[in-house]
Amino acid sequence: METRDPAAEPRLATGALLFGRVLDGEGGARPIGWEAAQGWTPARAGEVLWLHLHRTTPGLRDWLRCKLCLPEPTAELLVSDKTRPRAFREGDALVATLRDLNFNPGAEPEDMISMQLWSDGERVLTLRRDPQQSPNEICALLDRGEGPRDAGAMITQIAELMIDHLSGAVVDINDAIDRLEDNPQALAMEERATQIAEIRRDCLALQRHISPEHEALQQISRDAPEWFEPHDRREIAESIARLRRNLDDINISKESALVLQDELRARAQAVSQDATYKLGVMAGVFLPLTFFTGLLGSNVGGIPGSDHPLGFAGVIAACAVITVVILVIFHSRKWL
Template sequence: MTTAESPATDCIDGPLLFARVLDGEGAGHPLEWAEAMNWQPQRTGEVLWVHLCRNAPGVEAYLEHLGISEPTRELLVSDRTRPRAFREGDTLVATLRGINFNPGAEPEDMLSMQLWCDGIRLLTLRRMPLQTPRHVLKMIDRREAGPSDCGALITELTEAMITRMSSAIIDMNDHLDGLEERDPEDNPEQAMAMISTIRRNCLGLKRHMGPMHEALEAISRYAPPWFEDHDRREIAESIDRLKRYLEDLDISKESAVVLMDELRGGAIARSEQATYMLTIVAGIFLPLGFITGLLGINVGGMPGVDSGDAFWMVVGLCGAILAAQLYLFWKWKWL
C-alpha cells in the first residue's frame, strides 16, 4: 500500500488552490491569494473557505498571520495524517482521510486533508489532489444549495468524503460476488490473488476508517458553539454511515476469508484425489511389476525358457492378478 504522498503540482497562485467567500445563502464568489490573506467579513453571514497546498511555500507564514499556535501549525502542514480532531479555544482542528481516486491509485491508498476553522474562516489543506473539496466547490459555484456557513461546509465535506468511500466498498463487494459465482475450477490461482488483494484493501481501509470514525465523534462532541445543533445532527448521520461501512468491511473481509478457505479446500481435495489415484495405480502395478521383474532375472533355471506357451501363461497370470485386485479394491470401496 502506498501511503507516501507526492508534492502537489497545481498550486498556481502561491499555495492557493481556490478560495471562496460564502454569502450565507449557498453560493459564493472567488478570491485571489492576496485578497484571501487579508480578508475580513464585509457583512453578517459571510465566511471564507481557503483550500491550500500544505507543502507549498507561504502556507506556514499565512497560518502564523492568522495567529494559529505553533503546535497546531505543525499539525496542519505535517505528514502525520492519522485522523483526529480536537477543539482549541473557539477553533476546530481536524485531520480527515479520504480514498485516493487519482489514476493508478489503489482503494487502500488514502489521502489526508487537514482543516482549521474558527467559525469565520475555514482552511483546508492537502498535499495530493483530493476530489472531495472540488465536489463541494462545484455546489457553491453552481448555487446548488451549497453550504451556508462553516459548520455546514465541514459537514458537507465529511459527508462527501464518506460517500466516496462507499463506492470502493461496493466495488469490492461486487468483485467478491463475482468470485463466489464463478466456477471453482476456473483459474483458482487468479481467484486467490484477487481475494488476497481484496483482503489487503479491506484491512487498509479499516485501518484508516476506524480513526476517522473517532475523529468525527470528536467533532460532534467537542466542536465550538458556532458548530450548531443541526450540524451535529448531520455529523451524527455521517458517523452512522461510516459505522455501517466499517461493518460492511468486516463482512467483506470475512466473506473473503470464507471464499479463500473454500478455494484452498478445493485445491487440497483435488490434490488428494490425484494422490489417491496415483496410489491406486501404484498398488495395482506393484505385484505385476514384482512378477515380471522376478521372471526377467538373467539366471539359470528360469521356468518356461524353452516353452513357446510360457509367455501367454505369464500374461494370463498377470491378467488374473489384475482382475483379483480390481475386485478387492471395489469390495473395499477403494474404487
C-alpha cells in the first residue's frame, strides 16, 4: 500500500500565498511569508494571522486538510468554484463564501466574483480565483495602521467593503435611470431601448447575487463563534441593513426601468399609429384623384376635352378642386 509523508503535505501549496499579514491588534500589521506562516503562533495576545490565497493552486486542498485539520467537505468548499454565497459555523471556526463586484479589465461589475473565507479567531484565510479589490483595500489599511484589530473586525470590514462596492453600482444604475427619465428625447428610441434593457439585465444580475449574500450575512450574525465580539455583530447587522436597502433600491430600479420600457413601447406604438394615420389620409386624398385621372386616361374614344387646347389645364384644375373639397371634408370631420 502506498504511503506518503504527512510533513510533505503543506509544501504542496507553495505559491498559493498572494500576501500575508500578522495583525498587531492595534490596526496595523507586519508582512509574513509562506514559510514563516507554516509554523506561526501568536507572539503576544491579540495577534491574528491573515493569509490571502489563490484557491486554484494545486495541492491547496491537501494543505488545508493537513495543516489546519479541516474536514474534507470544508476544504473542498474553500477551493471549489461553487460560489453561491453561504456561511456556517464549524466548531469554533466560521466558514463563508461572499461575492464582490468584478472590477477586472474587460469584465462587467455585475458579474460578481466570489471569495471564500475561513477563520478560527486567531487565523483568517481568504481565498479567491480572480483578483478582487476588497482584500487589497484592507491590506492597504493595515499597512497604514488603520485596519481591523482582530478576526471579527476583519470579516465585518470585508463585508462592508463589498457592500460599499455594491452601493456604488446601485448608484450608477439609479443615475442612468434618472438621465433617461429627465431627457426622454435625448436618445434615439433604439439606443434608449438598448440602455433600458442593459439596466434591467444589471438589476437582475445583482439581485441574483445579493439575495443569497444577504442570507449569508444573516447566518454570520446568528451563528458566529464566541470570538466574534458584540460590536462585530452590530457591524454585521448594519451591513445586513445596508444590503437590504440596496436590494430594495435594485427592485425599485428594476420597476423604474420597466416603466421606462412601457413608455418607450407606447411611444413607438404612437409613432406607428401616427404613420399609419398619415398614410390613410394620403390614400384618402389621392384615391379619388387616381380614379378621376385613370378614368380620363382610358384608351377609348370620346374622352371629354381630349382635342381641346386647354384640356390638360382643365384636368389639373378639376384635380385641384377635388383635392380642396376632400381636404375641407376631412377638416370638418376633424380627421386633419
